[in-house]
Amino acid sequence: DAKTTQPTSMDCAEGRAANLPCNHSTISGNEYVYWYRQIHSQGPQYIIHGLKNNETNEMASLIITEDRKSSTLILPHATLRDTAVYYCIVRVSRNSNSGYALNFGKGTSLLVTP
Amino acid sequence: NAGVTQTPKFRILKIGQSMTLQCTQDMNHNYMYWYRQDPGMGLKLIYYSVGAGITDKGEVPNGYNVSRSTTEDFPLRLELAAPSQTSVYFCASSVAGANTGELFFGEGSRLTVL
Numbered sequence: 001d002a003k004t005t006q007p008t009s010m011d012c013a014e015g016r017a018a019n020l021p022c023n024h025s026t027i028s029g030n031e032y033v034y035w036y037r038q039i040h041s042q043g044p045q046y047i048i049h050g051l052k053n054n055e056t057n058e059m060a061s062l063i064i065t066e067d068r069k070s071s072t073l074i075l076p077h078a079t080l081r082d083t084a085v086y087y088c089i090v091r092v093s094r095n096s097n098s099g100y101a102l103n104f105g106k107g108t109s110l111l112v113t114p
Numbered sequence: 115n116a117g118v119t120q121t122p123k124f125r126i127l128k129i130g131q132s133m134t135l136q137c138t139q140d141m142n143h144n145y146m147y148w149y150r151q152d153p154g155m156g157l158k159l160i161y162y163s164v165g166a167g168i169t170d171k172g173e174v175p176n177g178y179n180v181s182r183s184t185t186e187d188f189p190l191r192l193e194l195a196a197p198s199q200t201s202v203y204f205c206a207s208s209v210a211g212a213n214t215g216e217l218f219f220g221e222g223s224r225l226t227v228l
Binding site: 034 | 118145147149154155156157158159162172173202204206208215216217218219220221222
């Protein structure tokens with residue numbers, strides 16, 4: 001699976017959009033971009049994933065560049081409850097010998113301030 | 115809907131003791147995983163299972179054993195506890211063939227070895 005690079009930490013004012021970048025310059029054509037978050041030592045929570053088209057759900061939007069070498073997770077109106085570590089992960093989506101096991105790096109620690 | 119349940123939530127062990135971390139899921143998921151997370155780090159895969167009776171090693175399996183006799187349960191055994199195994203352990207599950215491959219995590223088991 002391709003390696004990802006994320007900033008160690010970011011700040012965002014409450015109510016503003018939080019834009020979390022991720023670099024995955026070695027991504028392969030069949031690899032998806034996944035985003036998870038982990039709120040204060042709880043188990044990670046799935047947010048969104050995509051292949052090459054932009055995706056949106058009730059939690060966030062995912063913008064993937066045309067060359068697929070980077071992506072941005074957007075939380076449109078950040079709240080204090082969005083303070084968490086956000087993980088960007090790249091892997092194939094289909095079944096593999098390891099199920100859907102994901103490799104979690106250190107992620108980006110997002111602090112939403114009042 | 116319980117999801118993924120882990121017990122115990124907290125445990126202190128002495129060096130050389132043994133214990134089992136329990137994990138059960140009620141979503142009829144084929145795939146199950148054990149991760150560990152050291153302070154300030156991402157999650158590392160210890161073992162995974164793609165179905166009852168089938169288990170395989172992840173990135174950091176040394177010092178651990180698993181079994182998968184039923185679809186619901188995936189216990190993690192520490193045979194001779196060492197201080198290096200002080201960590202937070204997360205169990206997760208996912209359903210085979212799912213489009214998203216989303217992992218569902220438990221709340222974690224915090225283990226300290228003294």
